[in-house]
Amino acid sequence: MTILTAGTLASTGCDPAEFLTVEDQDIINPSNVASAAGANAARIGAIARLNVATAGGESLLLLGGLFTDEWNNGDSFIARQEIDQRVITPQNNFLTDANRSMHRARLSAEQSIQLLKQWSPTAPGWQLGEMYFIQAYVEDLAAEHYCSGVVFSTVVDGVESYGTPLTTAATFTRALAHADSGLALVTGTTADDVRVRSALQVIKGRILLGLNRPADAATAVTGVATTFQYLTFHALTTTSNQFWNLNNLTGRYSVSTSEGGTGMNYALANDPRVLVCAGGDVACRAIGVTKASRDDLTLPYYVQRSWPARETSVAIVSGQEARLIEAEAQLRAGNTAGSLVTLSALRATFAGMTPLADAGTDATRVDQLFRERAFTLFGRGTRTGDMRRLIRQYARTAATVFPTGAWHKGGNYGTDVTLPLPLAETNNPNAGAGVCIDRNP
Secondary structure (H helix, E strand, C coil), X not given: CCCCCXXXXXXXXXXXXXXXXXXXXXXXXXXXXXXXXXXHHHHHHHHXXXXXXXXXXXXXXXXXXXXXXXXXXXXXXXXXXHHHHCCCCCCCHHHHHHHHHHHHXXXXXXXXXXXXXXXXXXXXXXXXXXXXXXXXXXXXXXXXXXXXXXXXXXXXXXXXXCCCCECHHHHHHHHHHHHHHXXXXXXXXXXXXHHHHHHHHHHHHHHHHHCCXXXXXXXXXXXXXXXXXXXXXXXXXXCCCHHHHHHHHCCCEEECCCHHHCCCCHHHCCCCCCCEEECCCHHHHHCCCCCCCCCCCXXXXXXXXXXXXXXXXXXXXXXXXXXXXXXHHHHHCCCHHHHHHHHHHHHCCCCCCCCCCCCCCHHHHHHHHHHHHHHHCCCCCCHHHHHHHHHHCCCCCHHHHCCCCEXXXXXXXXXXCCECCCHHHHHCCCCCCCCCCXXXX
């Protein structure tokens, strides 16, 4: 038996100073990513942050749908209610959180590009291309939702470099440049090359629609397979699908139907592109939703079934959107027959859907096109941009596009057609930061 003396024990005991030098595993220092493995970890981290900025968080995909006609508010949080009612204050905490998530994803992608170029110069082009996709996607999302005056700040050598306000058109143009930069790098033919190239093509098409360049948008998406999907993935142990969490599980959101007299009848249309049940009915019970009312105990409580579980993945861009972009370009070019064929072919990819008939007039054809977009792209963060484009590019009035009249919880809808910039942005010392240049659509 070995006998340890008191002196031996003292010499091998804990040094109190060690408690002051414990490494915080939550902090990643620059030296931690100064390698090929570190650069790859930063790349994966940017993708994870995109997840939180889209279907893995209460992002503009949900909040933008609440602002438009996709969702009704089903709880008592004032900040959610003011979004639903379109009377939004810059202090809105949900929008502030969503904005931070977006910029974290964007900045992570930007930093990952620098790291990959420095530490992994032979990495496949699609890895850099995907980081450019994240930047383009976030910038387009900002342009579609916020008022003119969006700011993009960055970090240079560990120091904040504050951005200056950009107009909506300038924000789209910035996004377009990043999409083009990504496309130039993706030259291979692997599955990942095709996936990232297709994602960049679709987001480029979306951006070009925002810039009112439909013919160029159609060219951008040429060759994207209708079956293509760029997915965010969800799991019990990481990020839950927030459509499921906030609608199916907690009832804080309810699928809308004919909201404010102008909204789409999502909940009652019986459309396979937006599968819906009423809380507690047979179809809802089959996916585990047994309660009959929303979180605030009001009715009706409509539940989406497109993403029926916490783990269900979400296609944030897809080849379906590519076909819709082509159909819009055809319609804008006067090719009404071609547009109808394109839309009907897309509908044929959904079980039970029949071909469309000609709507008859220019105005009703536009209505028909945007209805197809609304149902096909439900929840994908495009509805606010589409409503704004209807006003900006198709000469519709806000009262014929956004929900109006009596709001379902009392009072009337407001007049907002854009989201305000978060109050936190006024901490930026540059002139005009955090203040809308204008609130035009």
